[in-house]
Amino acid sequence: MNILVFGKNGQVAKALQLEPVPEGSLTALGRDDADLLVRGNAEAAIRERKPDIVINAAAYTAVDKAEEEIDAAKALNTDAPAEMAKAAHDIGAQFIHLSTDYVFDGTSHDRLTEEAPTNPLNKYGATKLVGETQVMAAHPKAVILRTSWVFSSFGNNFVKTMLRLAKDRDALSIVADQIGGPTEAGDIARAALAIAAKKHRGAPGSGIYHFQGTPPVSWAEFAEAIFETAKVTMSVSPIPTAEYKTPAARPLNTVLDCARIERDFGVAQPDWRSGLVRVVKELQSKESKS
Numbered sequence: 001m002n003i004l005v006f007g008k009n010g011q012v013a014k015a016l017q018l019e020p021v022p023e024g025s026l027t028a029l030g031r032d033d034a035d036l037l038v039r040g041n042a043e044a045a046i047r048e049r050k051p052d053i054v055i056n057a058a059a060y061t062a063v064d065k066a067e068e069e070i071d072a073a074k075a076l077n078t079d080a081p082a083e084m085a086k087a088a089h090d091i092g093a094q095f096i097h098l099s100t101d102y103v104f105d106g107t108s109h110d111r112l113t114e115e116a117p118t119n120p121l122n123k124y125g126a127t128k129l130v131g132e133t134q135v136m137a138a139h140p141k142a143v144i145l146r147t148s149w150v151f152s153s154f155g156n157n158f159v160k161t162m163l164r165l166a167k168d169r170d171a172l173s174i175v176a177d178q179i180g181g182p183t184e185a186g187d188i189a190r191a192a193l194a195i196a197a198k199k200h201r202g203a204p205g206s207g208i209y210h211f212q213g214t215p216p217v218s219w220a221e222f223a224e225a226i227f228e229t230a231k232v233t234m235s236v237s238p239i240p241t242a243e244y245k246t247p248a249a250r251p252l253n254t255v256l257d258c259a260r261i262e263r264d265f266g267v268a269q270p271d272w273r274s275g276l277v278r279v280v281k282e283l284q285s286k287e288s289k290s
């Protein structure tokens with residue numbers, strides 16, 4: 001099983017590169033190998049390497065900046081995934097793509113199934129949603145993992161932001177009315193590889209699958225858990241979204257129903273608290289070495 005990953009230096013791609021690939025190999029490509037802003041690069045890379053499976057972990061993930069840089073967000077989140085899906089389909093490769101809880105508007109009070117109505121509030125979510133549709137149109141057997149609130153010891157994420165802010169602050173105001181599920185990049189990588197192996201052996205599942213850490217929390221509760229795990233003293237004041245102004249609007253409730261992925265691929269919902277312990281340990285060990 002030969003896997004080609006796009007997004008080499010991103011959180012999920014880095015986690016993928018740390019996992020063992022039984023009976024196979026994994027090659028990751030970054031911006032220097034294939035700049036995805038240039039049409040045709042993704043297709044050329046897939047045709048040249050002829051993998052069994054393509055995993056797209058590249059994206060434009062700067063949610064606020066995407067409001068301004070719409071062309072780049074569309075190129076990365078819509079056009080490049082569509083091109084990859086078509087090229088993968090053409091050479092007979094499986095395709096696994098990642099999407100986001102920000103395709104929802106967050107107004108539902110229920111757990112969101114894969115069929116729940118979408119209505120992105122921001123450009124990042126909108127470009128990811130069209131990406132989902134185009135991927136499935138180009139490659140009907142593709143798998144799209146919709147995940148959320150990704151954290152790891154690499155790149156940019158909320159855990160690293162909180163620990164960075166704690167260096168010169170002893171109090172933070174954090175939104176408490178946005179509820180979702182933090183998801184460790186390592187858990188996403190293991191889920192994607194388990195699905196890749198099953199699809200490679202001919203397992204039938206395809207389409208959109210929700211995959212999110214549990215239990216559901218607010219960003220404020222997540223921040224409390226981060227400081228508690230890292231043994232950092234910090235006063236967290238819960239605030240409503242209205243009091244934290246950002247260029248891009250964010251959805252309130254994005255608690256995802258993850259039953260389908262367990263039913264079709266036997267992938268259980270991970271407990272983010274275990275992932276947080278691992279990631280805080282990794283960050284503290286990196287810091288003690290620097």
Ligand SMILES: NC(=O)C1=CN([C@@H]2O[C@H](COP(=O)(O)OP(=O)(O)OC[C@H]3O[C@@H](n4cnc5c(N)ncnc54)[C@H](OP(=O)(O)O)[C@@H]3O)[C@@H](O)[C@H]2O)C=CC1
Binds near residue numbers: 010058
């Ligand atoms: N982060 C999150 O909280 C969430 C992420 N997701 C989805 O999961 C997936 C992975 O996210 P995550 O690992 O956090 O993403 P990251 O932002 O950590 O990584 C994205 C990668 O895309 C690469 N990239 C950006 N522009 C280009 C370009 N022009 N050409 C080639 N590569 C480029 C970046 O490269 P470089 O390092 O060179 O900039 C980076 O390595 C994405 O699809 C994202 O939408 C879903 C829900 C939540």
Ligand SMILES: Cc1cn([C@H]2C[C@H](O)[C@@H](COP(=O)(O)OP(=O)(O)O[C@H]3O[C@@H](C)C(=O)[C@@H](O)[C@H]3O)O2)c(=O)[nH]c1=O
Binds near residue numbers: 219250
């Ligand atoms: C730094 C900070 C953030 N916040 C709020 C802002 C926002 O509502 C929430 C999270 O902030 P961030 O900007 O770090 O997270 P954000 O970039 O919105 O994270 C999203 O990224 C994309 C890629 C996804 O796909 C989503 O699933 C989600 O993970 O916390 C505070 O309330 N206080 C603070 O001091």
